Amino acid sequence: MSSISKLTTPSSRRQFLTLLGLSAVAVSCGTGGGGSAKDQAKTLRYQGWAGSVILPELAEDLGFLEDVKLKWVGNTISGPQDIQSAATGQVDFGGAFNGAVVKLAARKAPITAVISYYGVDKAAYNGFYVLKDSPIHSARDLIGKKVGMNTLGAHSEAMLDIYLQRHGLSQADIKKVEPLVVPPVNIEQSLRQKQIQVGVLGDILRDKALQTGGIRPLFTDHQLLGNFSAGTYVVNDRFLKENPDTARTFVTGVARAIEWARARPRDEVIDRQIEIVKKRGRNEDTGPLKYWKSFGVAETAGRIADKDLQLWIDWLAKRGDIEKGQVKASDLYTNEFNAYSRKDKSKDQSSAAKPTSKSGS
Numbered sequence: 001m002s003s004i005s006k007l008t009t010p011s012s013r014r015q016f017l018t019l020l021g022l023s024a025v026a027v028s029c030g031t032g033g034g035g036s037a038k039d040q041a042k043t044l045r046y047q048g049w050a051g052s053v054i055l056p057e058l059a060e061d062l063g064f065l066e067d068v069k070l071k072w073v074g075n076t077i078s079g080p081q082d083i084q085s086a087a088t089g090q091v092d093f094g095g096a097f098n099g100a101v102v103k104l105a106a107r108k109a110p111i112t113a114v115i116s117y118y119g120v121d122k123a124a125y126n127g128f129y130v131l132k133d134s135p136i137h138s139a140r141d142l143i144g145k146k147v148g149m150n151t152l153g154a155h156s157e158a159m160l161d162i163y164l165q166r167h168g169l170s171q172a173d174i175k176k177v178e179p180l181v182v183p184p185v186n187i188e189q190s191l192r193q194k195q196i197q198v199g200v201l202g203d204i205l206r207d208k209a210l211q212t213g214g215i216r217p218l219f220t221d222h223q224l225l226g227n228f229s230a231g232t233y234v235v236n237d238r239f240l241k242e243n244p245d246t247a248r249t250f251v252t253g254v255a256r257a258i259e260w261a262r263a264r265p266r267d268e269v270i271d272r273q274i275e276i277v278k279k280r281g282r283n284e285d286t287g288p289l290k291y292w293k294s295f296g297v298a299e300t301a302g303r304i305a306d307k308d309l310q311l312w313i314d315w316l317a318k319r320g321d322i323e324k325g326q327v328k329a330s331d332l333y334t335n336e337f338n339a340y341s342r343k344d345k346s347k348d349q350s351s352a353a354k355p356t357s358k359s360g361s
Helices: 004-008 013-029 055-061 079-087 098-106 155-166 184-192 203-212 221-225 237-242 244-263 266-280 287-291 306-319 342-350
Strands: 043-048 069-075 094-097 111-120 126-131 146-149 178-181 198-202 215-220 228-236
Touching: 043 055, 055 069, 055 244, 055 266, 079 094, 079 098, 079 111, 079 228, 094 098, 098 111, 098 228, 098 306, 111 221, 111 237, 111 244, 126 155, 126 184, 126 203, 146 155, 146 184, 155 178, 155 221, 155 306, 184 198, 184 203, 184 215, 198 203, 203 215, 203 287, 215 221, 228 237, 228 244, 228 306, 237 244, 266 287
Parallel strands: 043 069, 146 178, 146 198
Antiparallel strands: 094 228, 111 228, 126 198, 126 215
């Protein structure tokens, strides 16, 4: 498995600028496939998350998607389901934890990851919490204990496995630790009622539980791996081939939204998200958005690197979910459609101090 240093070391400046230059050339020269721009799809179907604003929605509201429009077809509660829908063509893009992307690609699904959209940093992280008076203080103390998390086979279970492995537990002992699916809104209550011994909490649920008191972290994913991009948007390969210009507009727009959110004051980003939720009129609670702190994307403009996927390739191979050497990280993603440039970066940051219109102009 990759070391922590490999995970947290950013790409060199020279390599990054070279990639930016190649993207700029690709934009100016056009694409090698697909029909003319006017014949390409201009509306992208997608699934959202109730009460949340995803980066493509933010990009559209800011005007960064230009002539490309989004069409909401419903909400999802699962990243694996979302990318499966993208693979089958029910939606035009979907996002999930990178381990789920690797698993789906290993099954020969016709998908390619095009941009990172969430990750872990000191502001955006998940913690594995126990009661303050719990006898659990180490990885070995978790043997025979129940760990509540939102879903299995995804981000939280991966973090738990890596924590146990790094603290020397054998596979036999790891199997004695019991991850359980608990709806996120019920995890704190289940922990306090001792139905589970460890609860995975993030964002508003973490902050509210900490404010109430009586719990402490055993570890966090940020402590475990530092800053890293954890999930990517994937697009069906056929769509990319037939609609390369649309794909470039979409990916670059999301990249600009990532950098816009980095450059703006936190309150402004929160207010923008609340405004978006209110405008879509789905009777959603905007309260949790006030706790937003970061999208956690590690690399500039959400550009993907081998390390973002290699960690999960190694993890899945150790679990026996895929065969060693079955997939290659560099085959699972492309930065070809991410044309975010230094000029874009300068423009987005220079306007950080002044308000934008609803169209983002």
